[in-house]
Amino acid sequence: MQYILFLYGDEEAFHDKPHAEQERIVGEHMAFSQALSESGAMVSGNPLGRPSAGRIVRQRGGSQLVENGPFSDAKEQLGGYYIIEASDLDEALDWAAKCPAASDGAVEVRPIWSIE
Amino acid sequence: MEHRITPDPQRSRATAEVVARASYGRLVAWLAARGAGIAAAEDALADAFVKALERWPIDGPPDNPEAWLLTAARRKLIDANRHSQVRHGAMDDILRSIDERDSAPAAALPDERLRLMYICAHPAIDPSIRTPLMLQTVLGLDARTIAGAFLTSPSTMGQRLVRAKRKIAEARIVFADPDPEDLAERTEAVLDAIYAAFGAHFDDAQRQGAGLAEEALFLARLVARLTPKTAEAHGLVALIAFIHARDAARSPSAAYIPFDSQDTTLWRVDLISEAELSLATAAQLATHGRYQLEAAIQSAHVARRLYGADTRRHVVMLYDRLLTIAPSVAAIIARAAAINAAGEPEQALISLDAIDPQRVDRHQPYWATRAAIAARLNLPCAVDCYQRAIGLSDDASVRSFLAERQNDVTA
DSSP, rough: OOEEEEEEEEEHHHSOOOHHHHHHHHHHHHHHHHHHHHHTTEEEEEOOOGGGGGGEEEETTEEEEEEEEEEOSSSSSSEEEEEEEOHHHHHHHHHHHHHHHHHHHHEEEEOOOOOO | OOSSOOHHHHHHHHHHHHHHHHHHHHHHHHHHHIOOHHHHHHHHHHHHHHHHHHHHHHHHHSSSHHHHHHHHHHHHHHHHHHHOSSSHHHHHHHHHHHHHHTSSGGGGOOOOHHHHHHTOTTTTTTTTHHHHHHHHHHHHOHHHHHHHHHHHHHHHHHHHHOOOOOOOOHTTTTOOOOOHHHHHHHHHHHHHHHHHHHHHHHHHHTTTTTTHHHHHHHHHHHHHHSSSSSSSHHOOOHHHHHHHHHHHOSSSSOOOOOGEEEEEGGOOOOOOOOHHHHHHHHHHTTTHHHHHHHHHHHHHHHHHHHHHOOOHHHHHHHHHHHHHOOOOHHHHHHHHHHHHHOHHHHHHEEEEEEGGGGGGGHHHHHHHHHHHHHTTTTTTTHHHHHHHHHHHHHHHHHHHHHHHHHHHHHO
C-alpha cells in the first residue's frame, strides 16, 4: 500500500535561518530519505518550489484564469512530499514521525488509491 | 456539592485533565472493586468525565473532584442497571454498597490499583494482553501509546483490549485478592506491566508522560511492599529509580545529553539511594532476575560517574548474565556498546554482526551503536551508519546529537 506524506513547514522561517542551520535541516532530510530507501520503503520524494512560485489554474466558460501564489495565509505551507510503501497506516505514521518536518512543522499522511 | 463562586472554563478543563491522569485508575479500581466490572466501571467513569466537562466550566470545579466523579459514575451505573434487561442478582447489593461508601471523602479512597492489576493478570486472560490491559485500566493509557510500547498497531491493540475486557465480564472474574500460591506468578505479570508503563513514558519525546514515570515508580514500590519476598519487585523499584533519577540531566535544555556527558549534580540523590537500597534488598533474597540485573548494570554505570570506579568490565559481565536469562536484540546491542566502552571495539563489532540484519533494518539503536563503534575503529562506514541512525530517529534532539558525532568523523 502506498501513502503520501505531505510536509508542511514555515517557509519564511526556514529562509531566515543561518546557512549552517539550513544545511543541518537539509542533511536531516537526506538522512531520512536514505533510511527510507535502504529499508525499501521509498517510492519517491522531492522538495517543492516556494509557495509564491505556485500558480492556480481555473478554466471557466472558455477562458483561463491563472492566479499567483501563495494561496493560503497559513504560516505552515506545503513544502515537499514523500511517497512511501507501507504495510498499513500505522507503519506509514511511524515513518511520518521520523520525518524531520514532523518535529518543527507537520506531516499529513494520506493513503494513495491505486486505480487498476 | 460546594462550588467556587467564579467559574473559570480553562481552570475547570485543567482540573478535569489532572484528575483524569492522576485518578483514573484509582476510580476505575474503586468502582470495579464494588463489583461493577471493569468495562462497566470504565463506561460509567467516561460518562462522568463528559458530565464534568459540561458542568465544571459553568459551576466551577468542585472542591473534591474525585468524589464528584464517583457520584456521577455511580448514578450512571444505577441507570445502566435499570435499563439493562440482563440482571445478575448481585447488582443491587453492589450498588447499595457503593451507595454506602459514597460519603467517603476522596482522600480516604483506598488505593486498589494493585488489586485491579492482579485481576488483569488472572490465568484466564491471555498472557500477551495482560500488560496492555493493566496499562489501560490501571494507568489510563490509550491504545495508541500502549501499541507503541508493544510495537504493534493501535487498531489491533484496541480490538484486543476490548476482547480481553469482554472476557473478564463474561467469565465473571471476581475482583478479589488472588490466592497466595498464585500471587508469585501474577506478580511477574504485574511487574512487566509497570515497567512497560515506565517505558511508554521514556519513549515520549514530548515528555508529556512525566507523570507516568512517577506512577510506575509508585506502583513498583507498592508491589515491593505487598510482596516483600519477591526479589524482582525490589529489582524493578531499583531499575526505575536509577533511570528516573537522571531525568532532569538527560535534557536540561532542548539538546540530548548522553549518559557520559550528563551533569551528575542534576541527578536525584534520593532516588539513587533508594535504588541502591532496593537492589541490596533484592540481592539478599538470593534469586536472580531480569530487573535486578538491569538495575545492577545501572548501578555500575552510576558508580563510574559518581565515584570514578572503573566498572566497564562488570557491565559486560552483567549483560552476559542478562542474555542467558532474558535474551533480546536490545540487550545484544547494549552489550556491544558496553564492550566498545570497555575498549574492545573489534569484539563489539563482531557481536553486532551476529545479529540477523533483517531484524535491525529499521532499528535506530542498532545503527547508532554501530556508528559509535565504527567511529572508534576509524572505519569509513561510520558516516553511513550515523546517517542511517539520524534517518531513523524520531527525536530532533537525538538527530542533532548524532549529526555532531557524524561531523566529528568526517572532520
